[in-house]
Amino acid sequence: MMKEITEYQGKIYDMGIMEGVEHGDPWFYILTDECERLTVPLMNAIQMNFVCDFLKSISSGIHIHFYDYKQFNEVIDKVFRQYCKNQRPEYYFDNTDLKRIMEKLGVTASCIVGVCNIDKNPIGRSTVYDLLEGVTHHPRFSTVCKIQKALFKIAGVQAM
Numbered sequence: 001m002m003k004e005i006t007e008y009q010g011k012i013y014d015m016g017i018m019e020g021v022e023h024g025d026p027w028f029y030i031l032t033d034e035c036e037r038l039t040v041p042l043m044n045a046i047q048m049n050f051v052c053d054f055l056k057s058i059s060s061g062i063h064i065h066f067y068d069y070k071q072f073n074e075v076i077d078k079v080f081r082q083y084c085k086n087q088r089p090e091y092y093f094d095n096t097d098l099k100r101i102m103e104k105l106g107v108t109a110s111c112i113v114g115v116c117n118i119d120k121n122p123i124g125r126s127t128v129y130d131l132l133e134g135v136t137h138h139p140r141f142s143t144v145c146k147i148q149k150a151l152f153k154i155a156g157v158q159a160m
Helices: 002-007 045-057 069-086 095-105 109-118 125-133 141-159
Strands: 014-019 026-031 037-041
Touching (some): 026 141, 109 125, 109 141, 125 141
Antiparallel strands (some): 026 037
């Protein structure tokens, strides 16, 4: 699991701490461009140190320092926000992957907008349609992250 995260070469669309499947233990995760979560359990010092090293490797300039999981999650959120800001403004969005994932899940642009609004990460319907139609090629990276998170949530609900 830890090796998968260090070997991942794509963009990161979300990261944080989630409750683990077994015993509710905390896990660190990143959301990949294939709408998959790569995870690391946070049950010992080695795993915590691994995640801290991973966060430092992102070169966000955020000091990795915390006392509890709540504060650790806040640090992760700060690192992710800085990561999003550090994405080049000329970020080119290829809608091929988005269309492929949406087709695979059988979802529409309206579904994505609905999930984003429920999660209090609003995104305009026209924004999603513009991305799908190829009108917009240089969206904010944070917009793409919202769409990816919504797709992951939809995929998770359908898997149940």
